[in-house]
Amino acid sequence: MSLTFTTAQTDEDLRQILSLQAQNLKTNLSEEAKQQQGFVTVQHTWEQLSLMHRLTPQIVAKDNGLVVGYALSMMPEMGELIPDLQPMFALLEQIPWQGTPLSRHRYYVMGQVCVGASHRGMGVFDGLYQQHREVYSPNFDVLVTEISKSNTRSQRAHERVGFRTIFEHEDHVDTWNVVAWGY
Structure with a gap:
């Protein structure tokens, strides 16, 4: 195994992200798999992922050149560029973190994190977030994301890295659960 953490560099890296995403979509998994392994909720289009990558380089884990995990990030401006995201970003702007609304902090959003089944339990999840901290902490104070309350595996993994729940809502x-990790 030759595991590296880096930013996506090529269109092929982005295609591999989309492939891994499709394999782990909530709609493509059994109830048992969702409970035991977790899942991702949103399926991005090529256009959306390409736009996200242009605005914020995407963090990936690679094993011998193949993407085996990813942690997608989004700037708050994505809410203006992708209409489906507007409600989420409008909500995030108002949620307090350390006593003041997120809109007053330098924050960005984790769009989705996923580790391929063959590499789970090998530190990939933690490595993706450590790479995020290394790349983005000079420019941001906090990383925020939403986790489905039914995705208990993801909630536990995020808490292990250092995320804390700051808000809960239903749509x-x-x-x-809206969770935040301060840098």
Whole structure:
């Protein structure tokens, strides 16, 4: 195994992210797999992922050149560029973190994190977030994301890295924990 953490460099890296995402979509997994292994909720299009990558380089884990994990990031401006994200970003702007609304902090959003089944339990999840901290902490104070309350594996993994729940809400898709990790 030759595991490295870096930013996606090529269109092929982005295609591999989309492939890994499709394999782990909530709609493509059994109830047992969702409970035991976790899942991702949103399926990005090529256009959305390309735009996200242009605004914020995406962090990946590679094993012998193949993407085996990813941690997608989004700037708050994505809410203006992708209409489906507007409600989430509007909500995030108002949520307090350390006593003041997130809008007053230098924050960015974790769009999705996923580790391929063959590499789970090998430190990939933690490595992706450590790479995020290394790349983004000079320019940001806090990283924020939403986790489905039913995705207990993801919630535990985020807490292990250092995320803390700062808000809970429900929308037409699910009930969510909003979690934050300060740098």
